[in-house]
Amino acid sequence: MRLQATLTRPQADFFVSEAKYPAFVGGFGSGKSETLAQRAIADAAHSGSALIGIYAPTYDLLKLVNVTRIELKLHEHGIRHKWHSQDKAIYTSHPGFGDFIFRTMDTPERIVGYETFRAHADELDTLKTEHARTAWNQIIARNRQVLKDRPDALNRAAAYTTPEGFRFTHDRWVVNATPDYRIYRAPTYSNPFLPSDYIDGLRASYPAQLIEAYIEGQFVNLTSGTVYSSYDRMRCETGETIRDGEQLYIGQDFNVGQMFSAIAVRRVDGFHVAQELAGVLDTPELIRVLRERFAVHPIRIYPDASGKSRKTVDASRSDLILLKEAGFKVVVNPSNPAVRDRIVSVNHAFESARLHVNSRACPTLAAALEQQAYNPKTGEPDKEGGFDHPCDAIGYLAVKEMPVRRPRREQATVKPPAEPPDYRRREVEHDEDAWKVL
Structure with missing residues (x-):
């Protein structure tokens, strides 16, 4: 069966994806619902026996948005169909074209008793994290239908959402991403069909961090202002690891039972945090761990200056003295720099690409940089x-x-406004199961 659709660049990239679990993450008005409907239609074109699962947080959203839009697309393509309210399904009577089943995610335990060939979950991040996780796992568990006339066709499940902070989509598609999970971002301005004043209206209505989420489609802290706003997990990512015998640079925070060490290495382009130590009991335990793991490495430690007066174990020796006696080079001022100076230094280092974090090896640090907010x-x-x-x-x-x-x-400086990316419309053609960019 031959279908045609006009798509934006992010939509086109999403359509040709071969990932098993792609996620279309976009700002308001970026075309998420349209993308879901078009891809669901394409999935149903694989076979007359295909059953496509469509999911939304509530029945009202399901009926108002998803059912209505898919019926509209079926009508545009001239595909005969009928909505069955009792079954919550759209049945088609077009040769070689499948059916659609609609379910809500508010009660994931009811996602049982059927098998789908492809699945599409809309607005996944409007659910609480664990609720969304349960619903998603139920959805992909049902997504196992084998088409008798197309046994080579693979099962896929896709998610569509506007970022709502660091919830399930961020955890599954960013923090714990695997080759099967791939994310596609669509800023609001990638959609050329919006009213001319739509984006200006959003910018006038939302604070800066919400603009990042609701226009740019970025994951940001929505509770209050994010402290380390220049940290972006993907842009600041590094694959660097510690090499044999090389110099280590360790940022050190003292807290009994909650010691934290950010262990970095130096490269031509700056510092790369390659390992972390979290939850070490006290300074003597920290010294033991560092000696055990990094015995052949020269170590420079950059600690909390208050450690010169803190005494975690022995009343006669401070934390800094213990580190010096252990043979480490301790780099510290008589007092801590201002909190703002530290924050500005970290943000500027990320902005200038002189600081990188291996988020796989340092999950605690990466999460903290993304989520620490200001106290209002x-x-x-x-x-x-x-x-x-x-x-x-x-x-x-x-x-x-x-x-x-x-x-x-x-000196006051005025930066010219950044030009938005050139997201031009791309014609996409569906011929059986292959989408081609024309």
Whole structure:
């Protein structure tokens, strides 16, 4: 069967994806519902026996958005169909074209008793993280129909959502991504069919961090302002690991039972945090672990300056003295730099690509950099969420090795507005199961 559709560049990239579990993550108005409908139609064109599963958070959204749009597309393509309200399904009577079953994700335990060939989950991040995880696992468990006339056709399940903070989509498609899970981003301005004042209206209605989520389609902290706004997991990612005998640079935060070490190596382009130590009991235990794991490495430690007066075990020796006696090079000022200086140094290091994080080896640090927010009452970085220790540790390293030098004379500068990417419409043609960019 031959179908034609006009798609934006992100939509086209999503359509030709061969990932088993692709996610279309976009801003408001980026065409998520349209993308879902078009891809579901294409999936149904594989076989008259194909059953396509469509999922939404609630029945109201399912009927108002998904059922209505798929019926519209079927009508446009001239495919005979009928909505069956009791079965919550659209049955087609077109030769070689499958059917659609519609289910909500508000009660995942009811996603049972049938098998789908392909599946599509809409607005997944509007659900709470664990609820979304349960629903997704139920969806992919049902997605195992084998087409008798097309046994070579593979099962796939796709997700579509606007980012709602660091919820399930971020955890599954970013933090714990595998080759089967691939994410496709679609900013609002990639859609050329929106009203001319739509984006300006959004910018006037939302604060900066919501603009990143609702226009750019980025995962951001939606609770309050994110402290380390320049950190982007993908852009700042590194695959660097520790090499035999090389110098280690360790940002160190002291807290009994919650010690944190950000262990970095130096490369031509800057510092790469390649390992972390989290939850070490105290300074003597930290020394033991470092000696055991990195016996052949020279070590420079950048600690919390308050460690010169803290005594974790022996009242006669401070944390810093213990580190020096262990043979480590301790790099520290008489007092800690201002919190703002540390934050600015870290953000600038990420912006200038001089600081990178191996998020696979340092999951605690990566999560903390993404999620630490400002306390709205004090204006200081929040210390209640447990993200402050990893961020403080990397800050002590950054402010010494990559400090931001204050200019001698303040000068106001005006940057020209950045040009949005050139997202031109691309004609996409469906011929059996192959989508080709024309």
